[in-house]
Amino acid sequence: MTRVASALFSRLVIIIPYAWLLFFFLIPFFIVFRISLSQTAVAMPPYTPVFDLFGGLSGIVEKAREFSFDNYVWLTEDVLYFNAYVSSVIIAAISTLLTLLIAYPIAYGMAKAPKTVRPTLLMLVILPFWTSFLIRVYAWIAILKPEGLLNQFLLATGVIDQPLIILNTNWAIYIGIVYSYLPFMVLPIYSSLEKMDHTLTEAALDLGCTPFTAFWRVTFPLSLAGVVAGCLLVFIPAVGEFVIPDLLGGSETLMIGKTLWNEFNANRDWPVSSAVATILLLILVLPIVYFQNAQAKADSEGR
Amino acid sequence: MGTWSRFNIASIVLGFGFLYLPIVLLVIFSFNESKLVTVWAGFSTKWYAQLLHNQALLDAAWVTIRVALISATCATVLGTLAALALVRYTRFRGRMLFSGMVYAPLVMPEVITGLSLLLLFVAIGLDRGFWTITLAHITFTMCFVAVVVQSRLLSFDRSIEEAALDLGATPVRTFFAITLPVIAPAVFSGWVLAFTLSLDDLVISSFTTGPGATTLPMKIYSQVRLGVTPEINAICTILIGVVAIGVVVASIVTKQREAQRERDERAAFAQS
Numbered sequence: 001m002t003r004v005a006s007a008l009f010s011r012l013v014i015i016i017p018y019a020w021l022l023f024f025f026l027i028p029f030f031i032v033f034r035i036s037l038s039q040t041a042v043a044m045p046p047y048t049p050v051f052d053l054f055g056g057l058s059g060i061v062e063k064a065r066e067f068s069f070d071n072y073v074w075l076t077e078d079v080l081y082f083n084a085y086v087s088s089v090i091i092a093a094i095s096t097l098l099t100l101l102i103a104y105p106i107a108y109g110m111a112k113a114p115k116t117v118r119p120t121l122l123m124l125v126i127l128p129f130w131t132s133f134l135i136r137v138y139a140w141i142a143i144l145k146p147e148g149l150l151n152q153f154l155l156a157t158g159v160i161d162q163p164l165i166i167l168n169t170n171w172a173i174y175i176g177i178v179y180s181y182l183p184f185m186v187l188p189i190y191s192s193l194e195k196m197d198h199t200l201t202e203a204a205l206d207l208g209c210t211p212f213t214a215f216w217r218v219t220f221p222l223s224l225a226g227v228v229a230g231c232l233l234v235f236i237p238a239v240g241e242f243v244i245p246d247l248l249g250g251s252e253t254l255m256i257g258k259t260l261w262n263e264f265n266a267n268r269d270w271p272v273s274s275a276v277a278t279i280l281l282l283i284l285v286l287p288i289v290y291f292q293n294a295q296a297k298a299d300s301e302g303r
Numbered sequence: 304m305g306t307w308s309r310f311n312i313a314s315i316v317l318g319f320g321f322l323y324l325p326i327v328l329l330v331i332f333s334f335n336e337s338k339l340v341t342v343w344a345g346f347s348t349k350w351y352a353q354l355l356h357n358q359a360l361l362d363a364a365w366v367t368i369r370v371a372l373i374s375a376t377c378a379t380v381l382g383t384l385a386a387l388a389l390v391r392y393t394r395f396r397g398r399m400l401f402s403g404m405v406y407a408p409l410v411m412p413e414v415i416t417g418l419s420l421l422l423l424f425v426a427i428g429l430d431r432g433f434w435t436i437t438l439a440h441i442t443f444t445m446c447f448v449a450v451v452v453q454s455r456l457l458s459f460d461r462s463i464e465e466a467a468l469d470l471g472a473t474p475v476r477t478f479f480a481i482t483l484p485v486i487a488p489a490v491f492s493g494w495v496l497a498f499t500l501s502l503d504d505l506v507i508s509s510f511t512t513g514p515g516a517t518t519l520p521m522k523i524y525s526q527v528r529l530g531v532t533p534e535i536n537a538i539c540t541i542l543i544g545v546v547a548i549g550v551v552v553a554s555i556v557t558k559q560r561e562a563q564r565e566r567d568e569r570a571a572f573a574q575s
Contacts, residue, residue, distance in 0.1 A: 006474045014395055017385035021404040024442040028419030031426050045425045105314035112311045121315065128322050130546050132503040134520050135539040139325035141531050142332065148341050149328060182322060233410060240412020242506055247527065257414045264418065277415050292406045299457065
């Protein structure tokens, strides 16, 4: 009896979340792919052929004949989409690099802080992550506007005599991404720096390294796992970011998340938005798999 | 370790200034008398008073809170199970796929998650609205819960579970009597995280919503597009306040529980 109950319990622990994620996370991607092969139609749902799970095998085969790659051809013909993909990747890459440059000194300073202060600092880094993403992006509009707080401050202190135009440019997007994703970069770098054996750096210094060489050849390589995890945590979501380019970027800013949103909400073109999402996923599949492996490896090391 | 140099302190102060200044400014200007968000014209709470008469906004807030309560609770159950499956069962068929499905949603761009869930709901003929938003939120927040609980389970001392099993407790009883009380603080912070993530979500809600179900972030977003006003600052300030109180309470509860546990352990040692 106990053995049966035990087996049942362990089965359920695995099966319930497994089934949930299969149904609500994995299967939807296949539906996205399938609809990307459909035609746009003026109907509800707005595409043909309509997927019918209960149509039987013959129904599916018949409908599969109507599938076409027209939407993908359309994406390659319109240079707008290609540019949006390229500029999303570039903007995400630049922002990731900027985030790393700002986050590393913060994480380094936290790891060097006295042990008693560290939990408080950690809490202070995590706290903004709990407040709304939308609100944090919104807060920057009032700061970056031409008549906004940053320009008022710089004009009053005499640093500039013409207001800077930042809002609705790519710079505003970089600032938005760096700001919103900073904790994601600081935390993994901090945890890898905190675990580090500091006698290694001391040894390097004793052997005559300059502090910078010791940092670059000893500390930095040892924190690389945290740096990679942080970069992936910033880069992958930033490529598909919608809120930041929409609120802070200008009308000429091209980012694929915004393109997908407009295709879906303004143009109501579900098949084309599905094709856009499929290609975005293909671009991101390598970094995502890499991220998953790094996570799985970190877990087995923590065991 | 080493010394806390001036450079270290400066980078922390500047970094935290960067993180907190925009939020502080937003809160300050929610008390601005003037309709302009960037020019200070005196202290006033009139924008808060105005919020109370905005019925559409209050309705949206109510929808958001209900979605967050239901989805955070379901996500906590599912996420805890997922964490148990990942930590306790190192080999079962399809484990690679399973761990992939737990980690991928953490980085998946929201537009993709939102679109794919919407297409699923349409394919299975579910009416879009309150419940579809809730299902979507359960799905993406359960993975965050799983990661939080997983890290606690990894440092779990399994010998106390083995003791319970040796003494004849069933696995189910062992789970509820031993495992769950020990990981409870992590489960609780997982719930708070899921709750705030659900409270904040704009993109996934916008894709999966239907007529009649507007959440607060959707309402805020549509107003922000029309321009920056102190009224939005006021809503945002209230939201920040709610979340801040929640996080502080959560951390106090966690600390107290841990202190209690340490006291219990010391008492147990003293008796033996």
